[in-house]
Amino acid sequence: MRMPEETNRRYRKNRIPEILNVAARLFREKGFSATSIQDIAQEIGIEKGAIYYWIKSKDDILYQLIENEGERFIQNVSKIIDEEISPDKKLEKFMKKHIDVLTENVDKASVFFNEHRSLPKKWKSKIIQFRDKYESILRKIIEEGQKEGKIRKDIDAKIIGFAILGMINWVFHWFSKSGRYSSSEIGDAFWEIIYSGIKKQD
Amino acid sequence: MRMPEETNRRYRKNRIPEILNVAARLFREKGFSATSIQDIAQEIGIEKGAIYYWIKSKDDILYQLIENEGERFIQNVSKIIDEEISPDKKLEKFMKKHIDVLTENVDKASVFFNEHRSLPKKWKSKIIQFRDKYESILRKIIEEGQKEGKIRKDIDAKIIGFAILGMINWVFHWFSKSGRYSSSEIGDAFWEIIYSGIKKQD
Structure with missing residues (x-):
């Protein structure tokens, strides 16, 4: 049977961004396990089969969501560490960029932080590696600040x-x-609080 | 049929604290929806039927967990607001007590913060009321500090x-x-950072 023109067009439009956005919202609202592919399809207004045209499984959606979000976080801050600016400026950039990335889509951020537990094991460990790398970038900036006398040393x-x-x-x-x-x-308010709180105190 | 003595004893021991502890750990690790009563029973090493002797449903476990945790948070801080101490002392107590409550059982804290979405509607709204009340206690202490000139006013x-x-x-x-x-x-480190960050700056 020849595919009707209308269906054909529907299949051709790249549905992945929409699938990810809707899935992120539902995963956040109901949790990953309680959300079905059917729920996602219904929310978008397409058939379940059309979802599988674009993605392999619900696990696949979750992994794409978490990996994309992780990469956005890392990309945003990984350049900061090598910039020719003082450690406190680096820290300010780190915090503000992080808040920018996160507020762009809080559903995705929520899934990133709360649903990596639902990933298959091999994928989970990749996400944990990412998180460790991210935290170590932040820590390195703080330690640099402590070494240069910009940030207080009485707190680890x-x-x-x-x-x-x-x-x-x-x-x-x-x-x-x-x-x-x-x-x-x-970003401004949080930086103001943190910087006053951790700069070398008089 | 008469219940065998051993079974009888097993039923009589109050299993609720154990059920709640194990459920909190599993809900945290796998999520509420992905955890079954069977999983909880198996982890404790009792039969599924024995769980139902103590609790009505999985929803019931979740609600008890979240309500108990909420009450522990509220009880810990609700007295602070009326104490005859300065607002910054109140804030210090608030933060430190909150961290004490939370660290006592991080599984329960995690369920409290992440799984209220899984509650039936009528219960969810009760938890949201609680959260609003808690946040308003904190805000009141901060505003008091701003009014008395202890806390900076340039940040809301x-x-x-x-x-x-x-x-x-x-x-x-x-x-x-x-x-x-x-x-x-x-508690000490966080208070040190926050207090230096939000006290009236010179």
């Missing part, structure tokens, strides 16, 4: 790093694009 | 509140009882 770089990550990651729990604060207002 | 109390909540809530993601930092070390 590791615990300063956790304080910063908590503050900036938690944003996905409360940020809304229609909310009171823009991404850059949050 | 609301955003300072989010910064603090992020920092202290995120602890469940990385804290381990066998890890490098005790709850009180984290």
Whole structure:
């Protein structure tokens, strides 16, 4: 049977970005396990079969979501470490860029932080490696700041790093694009609090 | 048929705390939807029927977990607001007690923060009310500090509140009882960072 023209067109339009966006929202709202491919298809308004034309499985959607998000985070900060600027400027950039990436799509950020547990083992370990790399970039910047006398030394770089990550990651729990604060207002305020808090105190 | 003495004894021992602890760990590791009553029973080493002797349903376990945790948080901080101490002392107590409650059982904290979405609607709204109340206690303390000139006024109390909540809530993601930092070390370091960051700056 020849495919009707309309169906053919529908299949040809790249549905992946839409599938990922809708899946991220549903995974966030209901959790990965409680969301079916059928739910995603229904929300987009296409047939279940059309989803499988673009992706292999629900695991595949989850992995793509988490990997893309991880890469966006890493790309955004990996250049900072080698820039010819002072460590406190690096830290400021790190925090603000992180908040920008995260607020662009809080559904995806939420899935990134909360659903890597649902990934098959081999993929999970890749994500953990990524997270370790990311945290080590942050820690390196803080240690550089401590060495250069810009950042206080009476608190471990590791615990300063956790304080910063908590503050900036938690944003996905409360940020809304229609909310009171823009991404850059949050970045400015958080940087102001953190910098006053961790700079070398008088 | 008369119940054998051994079975009888097994049924009589209050299994609820154990069920809640094991469920919290599994809900955290695999997610609420992906965990079955059978998984919980197997992990404890009892029969599925024995679980139903103590609890009505998986939803019931989740609600008990989240409600207990919420009450522990609220009880710990609700007295602080009326104490005869300065707002910065109140804030210090709030942060440190919050970290103590949370680190006591990070599985339960994780379920509290990530799985309220899985609750039936009527229960979910109760949890959201709780969260709003908790955040408003924190905000009130910060505003009091701003009014009394202890806390900087150039950053909104609301955003300072989010910064603090992020920092202290995120602890469940990385804290381990066998890890490098005790709850009180984290409390001291975080308070040091936050207080230096938000006190009235010179």
